[in-house]
């Protein structure tokens with residue numbers, strides 16, 4: 137993989153984005169967890185559900201083999217208008233976010249090959265609608 141120099145944050149906004157990259161318990165994610173928990177659902181948080189696949193999943197429903205990701209619009213390249221490329225170091229950001237997207241697709245494929253269903257939720261989505269999507273998937277999914 138080509139190594140592109142990590143840019144020095146050129147503004148407070150870029151610094152904030154960099155510091156958010158590894159943040160796990162984002163506001164949209166905790167809001168979704170609260171809603172699902174309140175409706176009686178139980179799940180694991182931030183686990184690697186498939187042995188040998190070193191990919192962490194945000195919410196895991198092991199009995200139903202359902203994996204749920206809550207993706208940040210910036211880092212995962214949301215196709216909506218939420219995505220805005222920083223003007224400086226544009227090429228670095230583009231390759232970084234494209235790499236994230238490729239990795240997401242690869243993660244989905246590997247989980248699906250292992251018999252899992254994957255739901256990805258954008259952080260901009262309405263949390264109650266997102267919770268409905270998860271509940272609907274759990275209802276459809278037969279126990280194994």
Ligand SMILES: [Zn+2]
Nearest residue numbers: 209214218260
């Ligand atoms: Zn978005």
